[in-house]
Amino acid sequence: xxxxxxxxxxxxxxxxxxxxxxxxxxLEIDFATPDAAQAYRQRIQMIKDVTxxxxxxxxxxIPWFGVYPAEYGGITVQEAMYxxxxxxxxxxxxxxxxxxxxxxxxxLMGPGKVFDMLDYxxxxxxxxxxxPDTSYQCVEGEYMLADEYDQLINDPSGYFMRTYLPRAFGxxxxxxxxxxxxxxxxxxxxxxxxxxxxxxxxxxxxxxxIEAGQAVMExxxxxxxxxxxxxxxxxxxxxxxxxxxxxxxxxxxxxxxxRAIMLDMYRRPGKLIEAMERIVPIAIEMGVRYATVSDTPxxxxxxxxxxxxxxxxxDFEKFYWPTFKAVLLGLIDNGTVPYLFVEGGYxxxxxIITDPDIPAGSTIWLFDHTDMREAKKxxxxxxCFGGNVPGSMMKAGTPQEIETYVKQLIDDVAQDGGxxxxxxxxxxxxxxxxLHALIDTGKSYGVYK
Amino acid sequence: MSQELxxxxxxxxxxxxxxxxxxxxxxxxxxxxVLDDCRQAMEIIxxxxxxxxxxVPELILAGEMLKEISAKVKPLIQEQTGSTEKLxxxxxxxxxxxxxxxxxxxxxxxxxxxxxxxxxxGVDVPAATFVAKVQETGATIVGLSGFLTLAYDPMKETVxxxxxxxxxxxxxxxxxxxxxxxxxxxxxxxAYGRDAMTAVSLAKQWSGAA
Numbered sequence: 001x002x003x004x005x006x007x008x009x010x011x012x013x014x015x016x017x018x019x020x021x022x023x024x025x026x027l028e029i030d031f032a033t034p035d036a037a038q039a040y041r042q043r044i045q046m047i048k049d050v051t052x053x054x055x056x057x058x059x060x061x062i063p064w065f066g067v068y069p070a071e072y073g074g075i076t077v078q079e080a081m082y083x084x085x086x087x088x089x090x091x092x093x094x095x096x097x098x099x100x101x102x103x104x105x106x107x108l109m110g111p112g113k114v115f116d117m118l119d120y121x122x123x124x125x126x127x128x129x130x131x132p133d134t135s136y137q138c139v140e141g142e143y144m145l146a147d148e149y150d151q152l153i154n155d156p157s158g159y160f161m162r163t164y165l166p167r168a169f170g171x172x173x174x175x176x177x178x179x180x181x182x183x184x185x186x187x188x189x190x191x192x193x194x195x196x197x198x199x200x201x202x203x204x205x206x207x208x209x210i211e212a213g214q215a216v217m218e219x220x221x222x223x224x225x226x227x228x229x230x231x232x233x234x235x236x237x238x239x240x241x242x243x244x245x246x247x248x249x250x251x252x253x254x255x256x257x258x259r260a261i262m263l264d265m266y267r268r269p270g271k272l273i274e275a276m277e278r279i280v281p282i283a284i285e286m287g288v289r290y291a292t293v294s295d296t297p298x299x300x301x302x303x304x305x306x307x308x309x310x311x312x313x314x315d316f317e318k319f320y321w322p323t324f325k326a327v328l329l330g331l332i333d334n335g336t337v338p339y340l341f342v343e344g345g346y347x348x349x350x351x352i353i354t355d356p357d358i359p360a361g362s363t364i365w366l367f368d369h370t371d372m373r374e375a376k377k378x379x380x381x382x383x384c385f386g387g388n389v390p391g392s393m394m395k396a397g398t399p400q401e402i403e404t405y406v407k408q409l410i411d412d413v414a415q416d417g418g419x420x421x422x423x424x425x426x427x428x429x430x431x432x433x434x435l436h437a438l439i440d441t442g443k444s445y446g447v448y449k
Numbered sequence: 450m451s452q453e454l455x456x457x458x459x460x461x462x463x464x465x466x467x468x469x470x471x472x473x474x475x476x477x478x479x480x481x482x483v484l485d486d487c488r489q490a491m492e493i494i495x496x497x498x499x500x501x502x503x504x505v506p507e508l509i510l511a512g513e514m515l516k517e518i519s520a521k522v523k524p525l526i527q528e529q530t531g532s533t534e535k536l537x538x539x540x541x542x543x544x545x546x547x548x549x550x551x552x553x554x555x556x557x558x559x560x561x562x563x564x565x566x567x568x569x570x571g572v573d574v575p576a577a578t579f580v581a582k583v584q585e586t587g588a589t590i591v592g593l594s595g596f597l598t599l600a601y602d603p604m605k606e607t608v609x610x611x612x613x614x615x616x617x618x619x620x621x622x623x624x625x626x627x628x629x630x631x632x633x634x635x636x637x638x639x640a641y642g643r644d645a646m647t648a649v650s651l652a653k654q655w656s657g658a659a
Binding site for chain 2: 124129130131134135137139140258259262263265266267309310311312315343344390391392393394395396397425426427428429
C-alpha cells in the first residue's frame with residue numbers, strides 16, 4: 001500500500017507521480033537474488049523513463065496477455081479459473097520462459113468459483129457458456145433500463161445495490177427488496193429500515209455474498225503468492241495494479257449495452273451525458289484507490305466504444321471525450337498514470353485526444369489498429385505510446401515476419417524514447433515461437449545507443 | 450414518394466419519421482410506397498456509412514426506425530405482391546466459441562435491406578450447422594463473424610468443413626475486429642471485410658448483382 005505523505009495536498013501532480021513511482025520502485029519485496037532485485041528496479045526505471053518521454057536504456061516490452069499463458073502452460077482456461085495450483089504452475093512457467101518487462105498476472109484470470117456462486121449473468125466463461133479453452137465473453141444486454149437514468153444519477157450506489165447488481169448476479173436478485181441505507185437516519189427508523197434485511201430470501205442472498213467473499217479470499221491467497229513468486233524470482237514488476245474505465249464505456253459495456261447506449265445518444269442524450277458526468281468522480285476515485293492500495297502508479301483503462309467507426313468525431317467530442325478527459329485529468333491530478341489500452345482504431349481521434357489540457361508526459365497510450373507513424377506525429381513529445389503488433393500476425397504470422405515488423409516499428413517510431421513495445425489486441429491466441437520473436441526482438445533490437 | 454419521410458430518416462429524426470409515416474398512412478398513401486421510401490433512405494444511409502459520414506449509432510437507429518415503420522405499415526398491406534426477387538442467399542453467423550452479435554447483426558441487416566435472403570444462425574455456431582444450413586437452403590455465400598482472436602481457428606474449421614462437404618462453389622467472407630488479410634489466408638476464406646458495406650459489395654459481386 002502506498003502511504004500518502006502528510007504534505008500530499010501541497011504537492012504538484014508531477015511530485016505526486018514521483019512519490020508513487022519511488023514507492024513502487026522501493027516496494028519491500030523479498031527478492032530471491034540480487035539480480036532479480038536489480039532487474040525489477042531497472043524495469044520500473046524504463047517504465048518511468050518512457051512515461052516521462054525520455055529515452056530508457058532500451059525499449060520496454062510489455063505485451064498485454066489474455067488467456068494465452070494458460071494454453072502455454074498446458075491447461076485450459078477453465079482450469080486456470082478454477083484450479084489455482086494449475087494456474088500457478090502455468091503462469092510461473094510463462095513468466096519465467098518469456099521474461100516480459102511487465103508481469104503476466106495470474107489474478108487477471110478471475111475466480112470461476114465466485115462467478116458460479118453468485119450466478120453472474122453478464123458474462124459467459126469457460127464451462128459456463130463458452131468452451132473450456134476460450135476466454136470469458138460479455139453477454140450483451142440491457143442490464144440497466146432506458147427509464148432508469150434518473151435513479152442512477154440520483155444515487156449511483158443505491159442504484160447498483162438495489163437494481164443493477166440484483167440483475168447482474170442471480171444470487172443477489174433478492175437485494176431488489178432492500179431499502180436505501182439513507183432511510184436509517186434516527187432511532188425509530190433503524191427498526192423499520194432493517195425490516196427488508198430480515199426477509200428470508202434477502203438473508204439467503206447476504207449469506208451467499210459472505211460465502212463469495214470467503215471464496216475470493218481463498219482465491220487471492222492463492223493468486224497473490226503466484227504473482228509474488230514471479231516478481232521475487234524474476235524481477236518482473238506488476239504493471240497493472242489499478243484500473244478504471246471511461247464513463248461512456250462504463251454505461252455502454254455492461255449497463256445499457258452497445259445497442260441501447262447508441263440509441264440513447266439520439267433518444268435521451270441529455271440523460272446519458274448527465275449520468276456520465278455523475279460517474280466521473282466515481283471512476284477517478286476507483287482508479288486512484290486501487291493505485292494506492294496496490295502501490296503501482298499505473299491505472300489501466302481499456303477503451304472500447306469510442307473507437308473509429310463507433311461514432312462520428314462530432315459525437316466523440318460530445319459524448320465520449322468530455323467525461324473521459326475529466327477522468328484522465330482527475331487521475332493525473334492524483335499522481336497516477338492513465339495506461340490506456342486503445343482497442344480498435346483511433347486514427348480519427350488523434351487530434352482530439354492530444355488535448356493541450358492534458359499535460360505532456362502524463363499518460364500512456366497502447367494502440368491496436370492505429371497507424372503508428374501518425375500516432376508518432378501526433379503524440380510524439382506529448383505522451384508515451386506503443387502497441388500495434390497485430391493479433392492476426394501473432395497467430396498466423398511467422399517469427400521472421402514478427403521480427404521484421406517489430407524492427408520496423410522501432411526504427412520508425414521508437415527512436416526518441418517514450419515508447420513501449422506491445423501487441424495490439426489482447427493476446428489469447430499465439431504460439432511460443434511468435435511470442436519469443438516479439439519479446440526477444442524488442443529486447444535485443446530496442447537497445448538505445 | 451415522400452421526400453419528407455426520406456429526409457427525416459436520413460437526418461435521424463426518429464419522432465418526425467414516425468409522425469410523417471402516421472400522417473401518410475392516414476391520408477391514404479400506398480403502404481408499399483412508404484416502405485419504398487424507407488428502402489431509399491436506407492440506401493442513402495448505407496452510402497454515407499461507406500463514405501464515413503455515418504457510423505454505428507446511425508445504423509442502429511435507422512434499423513430501429515425501419516422496424517417501427519414496418520410495424521405500422523405491414524398490417525395495411527393486404528396481399529404481398531409476390532415477395533421481391535432476392536439477389537442471393539447468404540448463411541450468416543458468429544463462429545463457434547464466440548458469442549458476440551452486435552457487428553454480425555449490423556452486417557446481416559445491411560445485407561437484408563440490400564436485397565439478400567439472409568439466414569442468420571446467431572452466435573456460437575458450430576461448423577456443422579453452417580454446412581447443414583447451406584445444404585438445406587442452397588445458399589451460395591457464407592458470412593462468418595468473430596470478435597475475438599479465438600475466432601480464427603473456428604473460422605478455419607468452418608471453411609474446411611464446407612470444403613469437406615463438397616460445397617466448393619460456396620464463397621466465404623469473414624469479418625470482425627481482429628480480421629485482416631493474413632487471417633483470410635489463414636482460414637482459407639475467399640474475402641474479408643472491415644465493415645457492413647464491404648460485405649454488401651462482396652455479396653453483390655459474388656451473386657453477379659454488382
